[in-house]
Amino acid sequence: MRWSTLYAPTLRDFPAEAEAPSHQRLVRAGFIRQLAAGHYSLLPLAIRVRAKIMAVIREELDRIGAQEFLLPAMHPAEIWHASGRWDVMGSEMFRLKDRKGAQLALGMTHEEIFTSIATELNSYKQLPQIWYQFQTKFRDEPRPKGGLLRVREFTMKDSYSFDLDAAGLDAAFDKHRGAYLRIFERLGIPAIPVDASSGTMGGSGSTEFMSPAPSGEDLVMRCGCGYAANVETATSRLAPAPDEDSAEVTPFDTPEVRTIADLAERHDVAADRQIKTLVYVIDETVTLVLLRGDHELVEQKLVDATGAVSLRPAEPGEIHSHLGASAGSLGAVAVSDLPILADEALRGRVNMTTGANRDEVHLRGVDVDRDITVGRWLDLRRAQPGEACPECGQPLEEVRTIEVGHIFKLGTKYSEVLDAKVLDANGKAVPVVMGSYGIGVERAIAAIVEAHHDEAGIKWPVNVAPYTVAVVMMSTKDDEVRQAAENLYRQLSDTDVILDDRDARPGAKLTDVELVGIPFRVTVGARGLKTGSVEITSRATGETETVPVAEAAARVRDLLKN
Template sequence: MRWSQMHIPTLREDPTEADAPSHRLLLRAGYIRQLMAGHYSLLPLAVRVRSKIIDVIREEMNRIGSQEFSLPALHPAEIWRRSGRWDIMGEEMFRLRDRRGADLALGMTHEEIFTTLALELNSYRDLPQMWYQFQTKFRDEPRPKAGLMRTREFTMKDSYSFDLAPEGLDRSFDLHHEAYVRIFSRLGISAIPVEASSGSMGGAASTEFMFPSAVGEDFVVHCAACEYAANTEKATARLEPSTDDEGLAVPERFDTPGVRTIDDLAVRFGAPGDRQVKTLVFVLDDQLTLVLLRGDHVLSEQKLADATGATTLRPAHADEIRAALGASPGSLGAVGVTDLPILADEALRGRRNMFTGANIDDVHLRGVDVDRHISVGTWADLREVAAGEPCVRCGQPLQVQRAIEVGHIFKLGYKYSDALDATVLDPTGARTRVIMGSYGIGVERAMAAIIEGHHDDRGIVWPMPVAPFHVAVVVAQSDNTTVAEAGEQIYQQLLAERVEVIIDDRAERAGVKFRDVELVGIPLRITVGKRTLADGVVEFTDRASGQTDRIPLDQVVEHVRKAVDLAR
């Protein structure tokens, strides 16, 4: 490929609208252009990188015996209604109607659609099956951001496993786990497998692959001592034993004028946050519910949804709260409440001599014994883990760091086979449900994550396996016939050796060409100039290290070939 003929619209300045390094560099280096919020055109360089990412993923999927499909992106509503997710997905699902008035959706994911194909599996002899595809997904993100990191339209590798029994699912899950470890290693993404919530996907277990990054939107809890790792929606920490004094036989009221927060009560009335019972009011599937946490802890709404199985969840409105409890937030409590469900975080179990609201404005209670004075219906782990808390496994301090989710694998179980009646004949001749798994990687997000981990102040530094070209031949003086012919000869020799090469033959200054090659991130650069040619050599520069060597002309192709092979 010739730079003079290829569309690479590099920019001299950083785009003002870009914040994350990957977003800034993809725009500046001429890889993408925004059409509208959350929708990007991939330009020729990005198409080449995307294709290489897909090739790596495809090779590893094929390696574990998965088979490639291509399914429609437009789905009938009926299938989603049968699984129960037509309503659960809410406003993030793009919905439309055809000319006949039929409800349709642009696919966010393909569990339902792949399961309809699995209806043709008839016998246990047809199992196990692992199927995958690369398909465009659509999600109406309320706040698309960070370029390709969070978009409304993106390519997903989604794969699905179908097995006869749980032990078969375990094997399919483990195969995908191993494949994902190899994929991210080959892509140059240092991903950490972490425990995660299954969320709206359903299922018994899931693992996210998280890439630590300052621009990540997720948080990972990690123990350096024992390598425990989990998403904050799933992470737990060891609870230190409480040493509370005896509570009162009957909680005592005391006036707290103007107290509206945990800190207010702590500062003005000597009630530390860890001695307070915080009362939150949520509506779970239309049921007003009290949620109790220790005052210094933060609720994880995903943990609340997982603990209750609620498909819809929202904080209650002020008028709903006052109608049910007779007070405003800041004075709420669960003592004496018997007509509403009460969920409590495990950190409150057995706590005594606590403080909480009295359900009277500007009045609180002291001396509360949680077990005796509050009718807790359900105990669960509901809180977010904080940095420094002891690891649940080894007791060492936990770390919390930002991360980018680059992959997610789920043990779906029977959710979709039940909903869509996916069964096979077992060895006894009886009908039995198939058990499923689901496994995803966002292709463009992976591209952005690679850049987040591989860039410097001059631009992108692509790892060799995904670089748009392996090497750039830079003709330093394109108006010099001898230099131009030498550059062309090297270019043709590399093409003959099947090296992915681009020649910068533009009528530009050498400095402009060097800056563009560095910005675009091509791993190797051969500079052909009149001074070095006079000595029978060219300059060979490694983008990652910045090292430049002088290579004899007759050794250039061999030198490049070895460098490419070594970096793959």
């Protein structure tokens, strides 16, 4: 490729509206352009990176026996109704009607559609199967941001495994886990496998692959022993409840107390000695959710623990009609007509303080086991950095990350409702056991840049760089320079090389090569040719070496191998 014919509209400065390093550099280096919020055009440089990422993913999936498909991106509503997810997906699903009035959806994911193909499987002898595709997904993100990190349409590699039993699913899951680790290593993405919530996907378990990045939106708790979990599922060890004698429950006035902090400041009740009472409507049932005052609820834990299809905080009117008080004075003592869910950190606690269900009145001396009828004890709180690892007891570390992959054990959630069954060895029809596995391709582009950049631009790893070598012709008017550069360009034709033959200032050329992030630059200039040499510069290290012109092509190949 010749730079003089390449469409790579580089900018002098980072775009003012971009905050994430990948967003700044991909726009400035001419890889992407925004059409609308959450919708980006990929320009030629980005297309080359995307193709290389997809090639790596394809190689690793083929290695575990996966087969490639391509399924429609627009789906009839009926299949989503059948799985029960038409309503669950809520406002994030793009919905439309065709000219006949039929409801359709733009696919957020493809579990239902792949399962519809799997209904043609009829015997255990056809299993196991692993199917995958690269397809556009659509999600109506309320706040798209970060360039390619959070968008409304993107390419996903989604794969699906179909097995006879749970043991087969475990094997397919482990195959994908290994493939994902190899994929991210080859792409240059530092990825941590972490325990995660399955969310709307359902199933028995899932693992996210998280790449540490200051601009990431996800938080992971991890420990040096190997424990790692998304904050939506992470837990920690807590000190046991103090060994104290119970006291009598005593009401006391708390005027103008509305929060945990108010009670601590005005009445000297430490947050860890308070009971936080939250009121939620879970599948249309008003429910009390109790935590220690110094702990924060993780709503996803509440969803996962209850299996809730719908969940929302109760409205003030609903709260008052059921408890007779306003937020800030709520409690669960003597409540018998509402379900009560309590976080495990409250178990065994005595001499606690909570609202009396009378405005501006609280209760001291509450013994949780004695005075509150807890229906279920659950892990609902958010683990905090510095708390003890649940596996080894060492302090947990909080890391900000980008989710770059997610794998799920779906089980029979979809095969049962969509009737994807096979005959087992005894001739009995059984639902196939499924797994689902995703990687966002454009997000992978951004994650690579988040991990490999500096102030000058991008530092692409060789495996995914749009071009691996740039031969820079420092002068287009010097015949000797032009001839030497052209010769090197021909000699390196097997290395994904680009020749910068533009009639531009040398400084601008060198700046663009750094900005675009090409791993190796061969600089051909009149000064070097006087001594029969050229310079080879590594973008990753910034190191430059001078080599004879005759040895330059071989030296570049050695550098690429290493």
